[in-house]
Amino acid sequence: MLATMFVLVPLLLPAPAQSTKPFTVKINSPWKTNVWFDSGKNVGFPCNYTGQKPIFRWYHNDVEITDTIVTDARISTYMASDGEFFLNIHNIKYEDAGTIKCVGELNGYSDSAELKFEVYEPITLKASAIQYGQLGGDAEVDCETAGRPGPAYRFWNFKNRTSVAQSEKFDFSESKLLIKPMMDEDATDYICGVYNGKTNQLKRFRITLRCWILTTN
Structure with missing residues:
Protein backbone atom coordinates (compact mmCIF):
# COMPACT_ATOMS: atom_id res chain seq x y z
CA MET A 1 0.00 0.00 0.00
CA LEU A 2 1.37 3.30 -0.99
CA ALA A 3 1.65 5.91 1.78
CA THR A 4 -0.30 9.07 1.21
CA MET A 5 2.05 12.02 0.80
CA PHE A 6 1.14 15.49 2.04
CA VAL A 7 3.02 18.54 0.81
CA LEU A 8 2.77 21.69 2.90
CA VAL A 9 2.50 24.75 0.74
CA PRO A 10 3.17 28.05 2.56
CA LEU A 11 0.15 30.35 2.58
CA LEU A 12 1.07 33.65 1.00
CA LEU A 13 -0.78 36.54 2.65
CA PRO A 14 -1.11 39.87 0.85
CA ALA A 15 1.30 42.52 2.06
CA PRO A 16 -0.24 45.30 4.19
CA ALA A 17 -1.52 48.14 2.10
CA GLN A 18 0.84 51.08 2.12
CA SER A 19 -0.55 54.54 2.73
CA THR A 20 -0.59 56.61 -0.41
CA LYS A 21 -0.72 59.86 1.53
CA PRO A 22 2.57 61.71 1.15
CA PHE A 23 1.75 63.82 4.22
CA THR A 24 -1.00 64.77 6.68
CA VAL A 25 -1.56 68.11 8.42
CA LYS A 26 -2.96 68.81 11.85
CA ILE A 27 -3.72 71.92 13.87
CA ASN A 28 -1.57 71.18 16.91
CA SER A 29 -3.78 72.74 19.54
CA PRO A 30 -4.82 71.87 23.11
CA TRP A 31 -8.34 72.95 22.16
CA LYS A 32 -10.28 70.06 20.67
CA THR A 33 -13.88 70.99 21.47
CA ASN A 34 -15.64 73.88 23.19
CA VAL A 35 -13.08 76.41 22.00
CA TRP A 36 -13.63 79.85 23.56
CA PHE A 37 -11.42 82.88 24.01
CA ASP A 38 -11.83 86.14 25.91
CA SER A 39 -11.60 89.14 23.63
CA GLY A 40 -8.36 91.08 23.80
CA LYS A 41 -6.17 87.98 24.02
CA ASN A 42 -3.33 87.12 21.62
CA VAL A 43 -3.93 83.63 20.21
CA GLY A 44 -1.62 81.45 18.11
CA PHE A 45 -2.69 78.37 16.15
CA PRO A 46 0.13 76.03 15.01
CA CYS A 47 -0.31 73.66 12.06
CA ASN A 48 2.22 70.84 11.70
CA TYR A 49 2.69 67.90 9.36
CA THR A 50 3.87 64.31 9.18
CA GLY A 51 5.53 62.90 6.04
CA GLN A 52 6.82 65.14 3.29
CA LYS A 53 6.87 68.85 3.90
CA PRO A 54 3.97 70.54 2.05
CA ILE A 55 3.33 74.12 1.08
CA PHE A 56 0.98 75.63 3.66
CA ARG A 57 -1.91 78.03 3.38
CA TRP A 58 -4.12 79.43 6.17
CA TYR A 59 -7.76 80.47 5.87
CA HIS A 60 -9.80 82.46 8.36
CA ASN A 61 -13.54 82.27 7.74
CA ASP A 62 -12.82 81.16 4.14
CA VAL A 63 -10.51 84.12 3.48
CA GLU A 64 -6.92 83.20 2.68
CA ILE A 65 -4.32 84.95 4.82
CA THR A 66 -1.29 85.98 2.77
CA ASP A 67 1.38 88.66 2.84
CA THR A 68 -0.16 90.38 -0.16
CA ILE A 69 -3.82 90.04 0.79
CA VAL A 70 -4.10 91.51 4.28
CA THR A 71 -7.68 91.98 5.43
CA ASP A 72 -6.71 92.78 9.03
CA ALA A 73 -3.26 93.68 10.32
CA ARG A 74 -4.00 91.80 13.55
CA ILE A 75 -4.01 88.47 11.67
CA SER A 76 -0.72 87.13 10.37
CA THR A 77 1.12 83.90 9.55
CA TYR A 78 4.71 82.72 9.87
CA MET A 79 6.78 79.56 9.51
CA ALA A 80 8.76 78.38 12.53
CA SER A 81 12.19 76.78 12.22
CA ASP A 82 10.79 73.35 13.17
CA GLY A 83 8.37 73.41 10.24
CA GLU A 84 5.22 74.41 12.12
CA PHE A 85 3.12 77.01 10.33
CA PHE A 86 1.35 79.50 12.60
CA LEU A 87 -1.71 81.66 12.30
CA ASN A 88 -1.65 84.44 14.91
CA ILE A 89 -4.56 86.67 15.88
CA HIS A 90 -3.60 89.64 18.04
CA ASN A 91 -6.17 91.37 20.24
CA ILE A 92 -8.82 88.83 19.25
CA LYS A 93 -12.31 90.28 18.82
CA TYR A 94 -15.86 89.02 18.89
CA GLU A 95 -16.02 89.40 15.11
CA ASP A 96 -13.06 87.02 14.64
CA ALA A 97 -15.11 84.02 15.78
CA GLY A 98 -15.63 81.31 13.20
CA THR A 99 -13.35 78.78 11.55
CA ILE A 100 -9.66 78.62 10.76
CA LYS A 101 -8.32 76.10 8.26
CA CYS A 102 -4.78 74.95 7.56
CA VAL A 103 -4.22 73.54 4.05
CA GLY A 104 -1.10 71.69 2.91
CA GLU A 105 -0.38 71.04 -0.80
CA LEU A 106 2.36 69.13 -2.62
CA ASN A 107 2.52 67.72 -6.15
CA GLY A 108 -1.22 67.86 -6.65
CA TYR A 109 -2.08 66.31 -3.28
CA SER A 110 -3.65 68.33 -0.48
CA ASP A 111 -4.73 67.76 3.11
CA SER A 112 -6.44 70.15 5.52
CA ALA A 113 -7.46 70.57 9.15
CA GLU A 114 -9.83 73.11 10.65
CA LEU A 115 -10.86 74.42 14.05
CA LYS A 116 -13.99 76.34 15.07
CA PHE A 117 -13.91 78.84 17.92
CA GLU A 118 -15.94 81.58 19.59
CA VAL A 119 -14.90 84.84 21.24
CA TYR A 120 -16.56 86.40 24.26
CA GLU A 121 -16.25 89.92 25.55
CA PRO A 122 -15.14 90.56 29.15
CA ILE A 123 -18.03 90.71 31.60
CA THR A 124 -19.01 94.24 32.57
CA LEU A 125 -21.97 95.54 34.57
CA LYS A 126 -24.77 97.01 32.47
CA ALA A 127 -27.20 97.75 35.31
CA SER A 128 -26.86 100.78 37.58
CA ALA A 129 -24.49 100.47 40.55
Missing part, protein backbone atom coordinates in the same frame (compact mmCIF):
# COMPACT_ATOMS: atom_id res chain seq x y z
CA ILE A 130 -27.03 102.39 42.70
CA GLN A 131 -30.61 101.13 42.67
CA TYR A 132 -33.80 101.85 44.62
CA GLY A 133 -36.62 99.83 46.16
CA GLN A 134 -39.83 100.80 47.90
CA LEU A 135 -39.86 100.40 51.67
CA GLY A 136 -42.53 97.89 52.60
CA GLY A 137 -42.89 96.72 49.01
CA ASP A 138 -40.95 94.41 46.76
CA ALA A 139 -37.50 95.46 45.55
CA GLU A 140 -35.48 94.28 42.55
CA VAL A 141 -31.69 94.42 42.44
CA ASP A 142 -30.69 94.08 38.80
CA CYS A 143 -27.30 92.58 37.92
CA GLU A 144 -27.61 92.60 34.15
CA THR A 145 -24.22 92.39 32.43
CA ALA A 146 -22.93 93.39 29.03
CA GLY A 147 -20.97 90.19 28.42
CA ARG A 148 -21.68 88.40 25.14
CA PRO A 149 -23.33 85.94 25.39
CA GLY A 150 -24.99 86.06 28.79
CA PRO A 151 -23.09 84.57 31.72
CA ALA A 152 -24.07 81.08 32.78
CA TYR A 153 -24.21 81.50 36.57
CA ARG A 154 -24.81 84.20 39.21
CA PHE A 155 -24.57 84.28 42.96
CA TRP A 156 -25.34 86.98 45.53
CA ASN A 157 -23.56 88.07 48.70
CA PHE A 158 -24.18 90.78 51.24
CA LYS A 159 -21.50 93.45 51.57
CA ASN A 160 -19.71 91.39 54.23
CA ARG A 161 -19.44 88.51 51.69
CA THR A 162 -22.06 86.45 53.52
CA SER A 163 -24.07 84.45 50.99
CA VAL A 164 -27.63 85.48 50.22
CA ALA A 165 -29.59 82.24 50.51
CA GLN A 166 -32.61 81.46 48.37
CA SER A 167 -35.74 81.91 50.48
CA GLU A 168 -39.19 83.46 50.52
CA LYS A 169 -37.45 86.71 51.44
CA PHE A 170 -34.75 86.58 48.77
CA ASP A 171 -35.52 85.14 45.36
CA PHE A 172 -33.12 84.88 42.42
CA SER A 173 -34.73 85.44 39.04
CA GLU A 174 -32.32 85.40 36.09
CA SER A 175 -30.28 88.61 36.48
CA LYS A 176 -32.36 89.96 39.38
CA LEU A 177 -32.41 89.56 43.14
CA LEU A 178 -35.99 89.97 44.39
CA ILE A 179 -36.49 91.15 48.00
CA LYS A 180 -40.02 90.58 49.36
CA PRO A 181 -40.77 92.85 51.16
CA MET A 182 -38.02 95.45 51.51
CA MET A 183 -37.24 96.51 55.08
CA ASP A 184 -34.89 99.18 56.47
CA GLU A 185 -32.06 96.68 56.97
CA ASP A 186 -32.28 95.60 53.32
CA ALA A 187 -31.03 99.00 52.18
CA THR A 188 -27.36 98.06 51.95
CA ASP A 189 -24.66 96.95 49.55
CA TYR A 190 -24.98 93.67 47.67
CA ILE A 191 -22.26 91.80 45.80
CA CYS A 192 -23.35 90.21 42.54
CA GLY A 193 -21.00 87.46 41.39
CA VAL A 194 -21.05 86.50 37.72
CA TYR A 195 -19.30 83.35 36.51
CA ASN A 196 -19.01 82.45 32.85
CA GLY A 197 -18.17 78.75 32.76
CA LYS A 198 -17.31 78.93 29.06
CA THR A 199 -14.31 81.17 29.61
CA ASN A 200 -13.69 80.49 33.33
CA GLN A 201 -14.21 84.21 33.94
CA LEU A 202 -15.42 85.49 37.32
CA LYS A 203 -16.48 89.07 38.08
CA ARG A 204 -17.92 90.62 41.23
CA PHE A 205 -19.96 93.82 41.19
CA ARG A 206 -21.02 95.95 44.15
CA ILE A 207 -24.58 97.28 43.91
CA THR A 208 -25.99 99.68 46.49
CA LEU A 209 -29.70 99.34 47.22
CA ARG A 210 -31.42 102.41 48.66
CA CYS A 211 -35.04 102.74 49.76
CA TRP A 212 -37.65 105.32 49.01
CA ILE A 213 -40.88 105.84 50.91
CA LEU A 214 -44.11 106.34 49.01
CA THR A 215 -45.94 109.28 50.57
CA THR A 216 -49.52 110.33 49.98
CA ASN A 217 -51.16 113.69 50.56
